[in-house]
Amino acid sequence: MLELDQVGFGYNPRNWVFREVSFTVSPGTATAVLGPNGSGKTTLVRCAAGLLAPVEGVVLREQSAGFVPQAHGSAFAYRALDMVLMGRAKHVGVFRTPGNADRAAAFEAMERVGTAELQDRLFPTLSGGEQQLVLIARAIAAGSPLLVLDEPVTGLDLKNQVRVLTLLRELMADGMALLLSTHHPDHAMHLASQVVLLGRTGARAGGAAELLTDVELSRLYGVPVSTLSYSDDGVARMTIVVDYGPDVSERSAERPHK
Ligand SMILES: Nc1ncnc2c1ncn2[C@@H]1O[C@H](COP(=O)(O)OP(=O)(O)OP(=O)(O)O)[C@@H](O)[C@H]1O
Numbered sequence: 251m252l253e254l255d256q257v258g259f260g261y262n263p264r265n266w267v268f269r270e271v272s273f274t275v276s277p278g279t280a281t282a283v284l285g286p287n288g289s290g291k292t293t294l295v296r297c298a299a300g301l302l303a304p305v306e307g308v309v310l311r312e313q314s315a316g317f318v319p320q321a322h323g324s325a326f327a328y329r330a331l332d333m334v335l336m337g338r339a340k341h342v343g344v345f346r347t348p349g350n351a352d353r354a355a356a357f358e359a360m361e362r363v364g365t366a367e368l369q370d371r372l373f374p375t376l377s378g379g380e381q382q383l384v385l386i387a388r389a390i391a392a393g394s395p396l397l398v399l400d401e402p403v404t405g406l407d408l409k410n411q412v413r414v415l416t417l418l419r420e421l422m423a424d425g426m427a428l429l430l431s432t433h434h435p436d437h438a439m440h441l442a443s444q445v446v447l448l449g450r451t452g453a454r455a456g457g458a459a460e461l462l463t464d465v466e467l468s469r470l471y472g473v474p475v476s477t478l479s480y481s482d483d484g485v486a487r488m489t490i491v492v493d494y495g496p497d498v499s500e501r502s503a504e505r506p507h508k
Pocket residue numbers: 261267285286287288289290291292293294
């Protein structure tokens with residue numbers, strides 16, 4: 251379980267990224283954080299995971315969270331399996347080396363996200379999408395009932411996006427509590443019962459069906475957005491249509507070429 255109560259954060263005094271953010275993530279549910287670039291999604295999930303201390307308010311976690319950062323190049327040439335084994339740190343303990351149970355848990359997590367064949371590859375030599383999947387395996391290997399993910403499908407192809415969304419729904423069905431940031435309102439609708447919108451006029455938390463509407467999403471992103479929401483086998487699905495603006499071919503024809 252994760253609870254944020256009136257949480258505010260700013261990197262500099264008097265310059266808040268967000269304030270008065272309150273929500274609870276219960277076991278077996280997901281909450282999605284949405285907002286434009288720079289609105290504070292990464293900052294909020296890092297506060298929730300305990301990687302940043304809030305400037306005001308309280309973050310309550312029953313256990314430490316498994317955390318999936320946005321994929322980043324690692325300067326250290328660890329094997330992929332060793333990266334995943336690092337997720338077992340709290341089970342291994344200080345001054346001990348990982349045992350067979352830790353290796354089995356790490357390998358099982360790699361299999362679960364479909365990266366078992368990458369186990370001996372050096373992490374920096376993996377593609378961005380492969381690195382992202384290995385980082386998700388590392389968080390799963392930690393075995394925490396709370397998983398916090400920062401834009402987990404960034405850089406993934408369509409099949410791997412479906413793989414990750416399916417995996418996250420399986421983890422929820424196992425009783426895990428999930429908090430994720432995302433640029434995909436349709437993914438939020440599919441996974442999350444609750445959303446947090448980080449907008450220009452402040453943060454709002456509420457039900458996904460109530461807040462993921464044409465009006466709210468158009469206001470949040472500042473472009474016309476149309477949605478089509480439906481439920482298939484009890485699973486929420488959403489199609490998003492963004493208005494990409496007028497035809498610019500005539501205008502560019504008028505523009506003088508250099
Ligand atoms: N270490 C830092 N020091 C100062 N300001 C920062 C720092 N990290 C982020 N910021 C600023 O805080 C704000 C929120 O950043 P954050 O990365 O949380 O946004 P985001 O919603 O995750 O963005 P994106 O969608 O582009 O990933 C931005 O204005 C950003 O420039």
